[in-house]
Amino acid sequence: MSGRHLSDDRGSMPLAMLLIMVSVSLSALMTPLLLTQLSATRADVRRVHALHAAQAGIDVAMAHIRAAQDAAHEGILNKLPSCNDPADTDPPPIFAGRVGGGTARYEVTAIDYYDKDPAKVTGGRIACTSGYPDATPKYAVITSRGTEPGAGAGGTPTYRTISATYIFNITNANIPGGLIHVYKDATTDDLCLAAESGTPTPKSALKVKYCDKTDPAQIWIYNQFLTITLSATRTQAKQLGMCVDMAAPQTAGNAATIDYCSDVTKPQQQWSINDSANLQGTTDGVNLNGTCLTVKTANKDGSPVVAGGCGGPYNNVHTWSLEATVGAGAAGSITNQIVNFSQFGRCMDITEVNVNKGFLIVWPCKQAPDPNKVLWNQKFTMPSIDPLTDVGEGRVTTFNPAATPKVTYCLKSPGSTAPGRYVTVVVCPANDAAEVKWTFYGHNTSYSTSYILVDYQGNCMAPTDPKVDKYPSGENVSKIVVQPCDGSASQKWNAPPNVELQFPLKDIHEK
Numbered sequence: 001m002s003g004r005h006l007s008d009d010r011g012s013m014p015l016a017m018l019l020i021m022v023s024v025s026l027s028a029l030m031t032p033l034l035l036t037q038l039s040a041t042r043a044d045v046r047r048v049h050a051l052h053a054a055q056a057g058i059d060v061a062m063a064h065i066r067a068a069q070d071a072a073h074e075g076i077l078n079k080l081p082s083c084n085d086p087a088d089t090d091p092p093p094i095f096a097g098r099v100g101g102g103t104a105r106y107e108v109t110a111i112d113y114y115d116k117d118p119a120k121v122t123g124g125r126i127a128c129t130s131g132y133p134d135a136t137p138k139y140a141v142i143t144s145r146g147t148e149p150g151a152g153a154g155g156t157p158t159y160r161t162i163s164a165t166y167i168f169n170i171t172n173a174n175i176p177g178g179l180i181h182v183y184k185d186a187t188t189d190d191l192c193l194a195a196e197s198g199t200p201t202p203k204s205a206l207k208v209k210y211c212d213k214t215d216p217a218q219i220w221i222y223n224q225f226l227t228i229t230l231s232a233t234r235t236q237a238k239q240l241g242m243c244v245d246m247a248a249p250q251t252a253g254n255a256a257t258i259d260y261c262s263d264v265t266k267p268q269q270q271w272s273i274n275d276s277a278n279l280q281g282t283t284d285g286v287n288l289n290g291t292c293l294t295v296k297t298a299n300k301d302g303s304p305v306v307a308g309g310c311g312g313p314y315n316n317v318h319t320w321s322l323e324a325t326v327g328a329g330a331a332g333s334i335t336n337q338i339v340n341f342s343q344f345g346r347c348m349d350i351t352e353v354n355v356n357k358g359f360l361i362v363w364p365c366k367q368a369p370d371p372n373k374v375l376w377n378q379k380f381t382m383p384s385i386d387p388l389t390d391v392g393e394g395r396v397t398t399f400n401p402a403a404t405p406k407v408t409y410c411l412k413s414p415g416s417t418a419p420g421r422y423v424t425v426v427v428c429p430a431n432d433a434a435e436v437k438w439t440f441y442g443h444n445t446s447y448s449t450s451y452i453l454v455d456y457q458g459n460c461m462a463p464t465d466p467k468v469d470k471y472p473s474g475e476n477v478s479k480i481v482v483q484p485c486d487g488s489a490s491q492k493w494n495a496p497p498n499v500e501l502q503f504p505l506k507d508i509h510e511k
Contacts, residue, residue, distance in 0.1 A: 192211040358422065417484060
């Protein structure tokens with residue numbers, strides 16, 4: 001009888017048992033890893049939710065700040081979100097809420113108001129004695145905390161805290177005010193235009209005093225309509241402040257005074273920087289008259305300021321030098337002048353009206369009631385801006401309208417950022433020379449690349465540091481060079497005074 005041949009499976013069972021044991025061991029090993037990974041993922045998700053909640057708190061605070069205005073879009077101080085009392089170590093949140101339909105919450109834990117950029121200057125925090133800032137702020141530092149509950153009833157919540165600086169839309173935000181010096185040489189004292197105090201009596205006389213940056217009676221602002229305002233007199237009740245004034249007729253010897261600035265600009269309060277660096281008056285608000293502000297007794301502290309003659313060489317009687325922080329007056333793109341943003345009272349200037357001088361400077365912006373009468377050496381035609389891209393490419397040109405034949409001059413890059421290499425003007429070449437090609441960037445989505453003038457090598461036009469390289473005449477007058485572009489204020493030209501306000505949040509960081 002034949003039998004079947006049986007296979008030998010004696011090793012199958014041990015092998016199967018081995019595989020089962022290995023699988024169980026791997027499962028035991030992988031399960032904690034998977035659980036740890038899952039837990040980490042959930043923790044990451046909670047952190048993201050908490051961060052989004054903190055960002056929502058910043059948005060809520062910013063919306064309340066922007067809503068503090070009337071129908072004419074004028075800010076209302078007592079409607080700003082409440083301030084924190086520095087003595088309160090655990091204040092309640094200013095705003096709090098849930099984000100959408102989720103579980104994350106935000107708490108705006110602090111809003112601190114400042115009159116100076118807190119990133120640049122220590123101090124400047126505005127007190128809040130009535131729950132809102134006591135003075136008009138320029139900046140608000142908002143702190144917001146986001147919270148995402150932990151997993152389960154006893155889970156640990158996740159917190160994220162961020163801080164951001166809000167920039168207020170303030171008229172003349174880039175014009176802090178500055179000194180107006182009388183011309184000084186090696187033998188004379190440094191004297192400045194001054195009122196009797198920081199809160200002068202209306203119609204009180206002006207004088208010159210030893211220059212003092214800390215004296216509120218000496219800090220002036222040069223406005224768009226050619227009025228000169230004492231900065232300290234701008235208050236919530238009198239927002240225009242008090243202006244340099246000289247009642248008609250402006251005849252020789254008449255005293256210059258300070259009086260409330262008129263709601264409708266009066267010619268007796270308009271003063272233009274002419275070609276001789278005089279502050280010249282106007283009778284009709286259109287044409288310059290023959291009256292300039294002069295020092296009655298030269299080189300004397302306390303001397304009255306009176307009506308006098310104009311023109312002539314620089315001296316310490318009728319020549320004035322405005323610090324850049326005083327402001328640009330009426331100068332800007334509308335007058336075909338090119339104003340530097342960091343030195344806001346200074347314009348690009350063909351030095352001494354000499355196209356062969358070898359360098360250009362940033363000189364106090366020249367003014368006239370009729371902008372067509374500003375001297376040509378500060379008037380330039382910029383490349384036209386494409387409204388779709390906010391970029392203009394081409395030449396920057398000027399010409400002397402009194403010259404015959406007419407010669408057009410082009411702004412020329414030195415082609416180098418090395419010390420001693422300056423921007424100049426040359427007769428515009430007939431060919432397509434690279435060194436006279438410029439690209440002007442208007443307002444765009446990036447603060448750093450807005451309002452910059454870039455040469456053919458990608459460098460930005462800028463003034464020199466006057467402490468290192470300056471023009472010997474005037475008050476700390478910079479020459480003009482090109483530098484590697486860095487987004488700084490000194491590299492911006494014809495930017496509006498409140499250009500930073502077009503980017504309302506800055507210095508956003510997690511705490």
